[in-house]
Amino acid sequence: MNELNTLERRGMAAICTSAGNMLIVAADQRNGMKAVMNAPGGPATISKDELAEAKGDLVRYLGNHAPAILLDPEVALPRLVDDGTLSRDTALVVGMDASGYVTVDGLRYTKFVEGVTPRTVRELGGDVAKMLFYMRPDRQDTNSRVAQEIRQLVRDCADEGLLLIVEILTYRLEDETPEEYERVFPSLVADAAAVSVECGAKVLKLPYPGSAEACAAVTEAAEGVPWAVLSAGVDHSTFIEQVATAVANGASGAMAGRSLWKDSLAMTSEERSELLTDRALPRLRELAAAIDGGRTV
Structure with a gap:
């Protein structure tokens, strides 16, 4: 197991419920968030300011009720910290990865948002950093480019x-x-977890691998490193079942984005506030209960 140091333990505590399980609202999407907003003429008509306003409402009416929220440094930050939208009681996870990927010899690679480093994460007010890596562990081992990047x-x-x-x-x-x-x-999910842990990863965010047995295999591959399951755009009821199965088989929490808010991001702030409060927030509480065994945030 890759042990957390003192500062990392403080970061881990900040993104967990009082029961010690990870619960993070994912709101670092850019193009994906535009795609679910009801913009006349489509996502291309949504400006950066409009997207930032939507993210602000998402933080205000949903994220501030969770232990932590994941935000991006291209649209949301530092704006939502500087204007006081983000609550002091909600930890900030900063997504370092840029949208999209590049393909080299048939393999995918992500890249950093331009200019974003671990120091930048701190300067943006971040408590924790997150970086996405694509991996095919049947083609990439611990000596591969992606392993070196991790x-x-x-x-x-x-x-x-x-x-x-x-x-x-x-x-x-x-x-x-x-x-x-x-x-x-x-x-692939289990083997990717094993490669990541071998490369020093101390916390993992992984797709639901498909079954209770597969979740147990991921937990074994992670060798004590905590892992959270991501929602991957599935509907809320499906994700609740996945999270319950994953947690019962060793997962340490969840990071949920579109399963919580994809049908609540209308174009107007008034509509968003109502939908996020009446639809998305109850989902967050149900998710917390699934993670903590009946407890809520």
């Missing part, structure tokens, strides 16, 4: 006294059928 960022964040959440997404290769990918997906 190692380096883990070291850089440690030097800054900053806890890093390593998010891993697997993906289908160009010459792979959907059926072939579905068959290997559970083992």
